[in-house]
Amino acid sequence: MISIKNVNKSFGNHHVLTDINLEVPKSNVVALIGPSGAGKSTLIRTINALEEIDTGEIIVDGISIHDKKTDINKARTNIGFVFQSFNLYPFLSALENVTIAPMKVKGLSKAEAEKRGKELLTSLGLGDKFDAYPGRLSGGQQQRVAIARALAMDPQVMLFDEPTSALDPEMVKEVLDAIRQLANDGMTMVVVTHEMGFAKEICDQIVFMAEGKIVEVAPPEKFFTNPDSKRAQDFLSVVLNH
Amino acid sequence: MDIQLDWSVIPNNMDVFIQGALLTLEISAISLLLSIPLGVIFGIGRISRNPVIRFISSAYVEIMRGVPLLVLLMWIYFGLGQFFSLGSYWGSIVGLATFSGAFLAEIVRSGIQAVPKGQMEAARSAGMSNFQAMRYIILPQAFRRILPPMASQFIILIKDSSLISVIAGVDLTLKAKNLAATSFRYIEIWTFVALVYFIMTFSLSLIIRQIEKRMLKNEQ
Ligand SMILES: Nc1ncnc2c1ncn2[C@@H]1O[C@H](COP(=O)(O)OP(=O)(O)OP(=O)(O)O)[C@@H](O)[C@H]1O
Ligand SMILES: [Mg+2]
Numbered sequence: 001m002i003s004i005k006n007v008n009k010s011f012g013n014h015h016v017l018t019d020i021n022l023e024v025p026k027s028n029v030v031a032l033i034g035p036s037g038a039g040k041s042t043l044i045r046t047i048n049a050l051e052e053i054d055t056g057e058i059i060v061d062g063i064s065i066h067d068k069k070t071d072i073n074k075a076r077t078n079i080g081f082v083f084q085s086f087n088l089y090p091f092l093s094a095l096e097n098v099t100i101a102p103m104k105v106k107g108l109s110k111a112e113a114e115k116r117g118k119e120l121l122t123s124l125g126l127g128d129k130f131d132a133y134p135g136r137l138s139g140g141q142q143q144r145v146a147i148a149r150a151l152a153m154d155p156q157v158m159l160f161d162e163p164t165s166a167l168d169p170e171m172v173k174e175v176l177d178a179i180r181q182l183a184n185d186g187m188t189m190v191v192v193t194h195e196m197g198f199a200k201e202i203c204d205q206i207v208f209m210a211e212g213k214i215v216e217v218a219p220p221e222k223f224f225t226n227p228d229s230k231r232a233q234d235f236l237s238v239v240l241n242h
Numbered sequence: 243m244d245i246q247l248d249w250s251v252i253p254n255n256m257d258v259f260i261q262g263a264l265l266t267l268e269i270s271a272i273s274l275l276l277s278i279p280l281g282v283i284f285g286i287g288r289i290s291r292n293p294v295i296r297f298i299s300s301a302y303v304e305i306m307r308g309v310p311l312l313v314l315l316m317w318i319y320f321g322l323g324q325f326f327s328l329g330s331y332w333g334s335i336v337g338l339a340t341f342s343g344a345f346l347a348e349i350v351r352s353g354i355q356a357v358p359k360g361q362m363e364a365a366r367s368a369g370m371s372n373f374q375a376m377r378y379i380i381l382p383q384a385f386r387r388i389l390p391p392m393a394s395q396f397i398i399l400i401k402d403s404s405l406i407s408v409i410a411g412v413d414l415t416l417k418a419k420n421l422a423a424t425s426f427r428y429i430e431i432w433t434f435v436a437l438v439y440f441i442m443t444f445s446l447s448l449i450i451r452q453i454e455k456r457m458l459k460n461e462q
Contacts, residue, residue, distance in 0.1 A: 048367055050363055050367065073366075073370065073371050074369065076368065076369040077369035080367075081363075081367040083360060083363070083364065085360055087358075087360035087363065087364035088364075089361065089365075089379055089383075090383070091382055091383055091386065100378060100379075101365075101368035101370060104370060104374055104378055105368060105369040105370055106369075146364075149364075150367075150368070153368060153369060
């Protein structure tokens with residue numbers, strides 16, 4: 001479903017992604033983990049072309065994302081993106097946040113968009129928050145609205161860049177539960193996360209990055225008990241002991 | 243010297259003042275309406291990725307900021323007027339609108355840049371084009387932020403409009419000047435005219451404050 005081939009990217013003369021290759025089959029969930037500055041955010045943002053790439057190719061559901069001939073706006077409707085800092089539209093209510101893109105981009109009628117939006121918000125436990133503005137919602141609620149907003153476009157793929165890192169600890173679970181539900185429903189997902197327990201539980205593959213390279217790819221049972229690389233061993237000994 | 247004030251000149255000519263004030267409001271409002279699209283277009287132009295658009299927009303803003311309004315009005319009426327006469331009414335409006343548009347452009351630019359980058363990213367991620375993201379997500383937020391400076395700009399516009407009397411633009415100031423020239427009641431007339439300008443600008447401040455309050459309430 002997602003195919004990343006020989007991707008390289010620099011910011012100026014700082015080489016941030018080096019020879020990245022990664023396959024994410026349909027309905028698989030991949031966790032991207034690694035130390036700060038490893039290039040995780042940069043990589044996940046190249047998948048929907050929020051960042052450009054210098055060389056290589058990224059194919060999502062058969063579409064070459066960075067090809068100049070690709071209609072990137074259309075391609076992006078198939079890829080949901082959830083940000084660490086939610087990025088909800090503060091001047092729109094929760095429901096309007098969810099319905100605006102389906103209406104303006106997909107041309108859905110207000111009634112259709114609202115019907116679907118209400119279903120999504122309700123299924124994420126926000127059935128009583130349709131009219132609430134983001135400023136009135138807790139961090140966990142905001143992030144669930146953001147997930148509903150992404151799902152409203154009916155994407156085949158969902159990308160999450162540290163979806164729980166900006167949350168107070170007591171709200172992490174509600175967001176992880178929502179992502180877990182998506183995994184159970186068979187959504188193809190890439191999740192940048194520091195939640196190791198969560199990664200272990202729901203992911204099919206762990207992708208470990210350091211210094212712009214993919215150092216190791218392994219199923220969670222193997223990665224968390226017996227990683228091959230020294231970098232991953234060091235990283236785990238630090239994060240698992242804290 | 244013993245000056246005798248005679249305020250009766252004010253009520254006796256109230257129709258002239260009211261007419262003048264209405265003309266001032268009319269010219270300012272039309273100029274504002276024309277300057278808003280100029281401000282939006284050139285404000286966005288200043289942060290465009292296209293260097294030609296950026297250059298043109300910056301040139302417009304810098305020139306308008308560097309030339310006094312009085313000189314611009316003279317240039318339009320007497321200079322440009324030799325080839326292409328707009329008349330004093332439309333000449334005044336065009337002068338005020340292009341002048342004010344440049345200041346609005348700066349206000350719009352800073353308003354857009356104050357919207358967090360994540361808003362554009364969220365909109366684009368959902369498949370909106372750059373134009374859609376601007377129109378539905380960025381500008382509505384920018385406008386909330388720039389309402390106060392835009393209101394000050396409108397107030398400046400009302401006050402600046404008094405300059406159009408130099409190109410025979412008929413407004414409160416010109417009417418007052420003519421009245422003063424025939425009645426010789428300078429202190430009375432100009433004091434009252436100052437008061438009328440103050441009332442117009444101050445009521446505008448109050449209205450804008452109400453609009454701001456309503457917008458803020460919506461976002462809580
Ligand atoms: N827009 C940018 N301009 C220049 N350098 C950047 C930019 N974005 C990221 N970088 C650099 O690229 C490198 C990788 O950054 P990235 O944000 O992808 O790391 P990360 O793995 O997501 O880290 P974290 O866990 O802290 O979020 C870092 O050295 C960062 O400073
Ligand atoms: Mg990051």
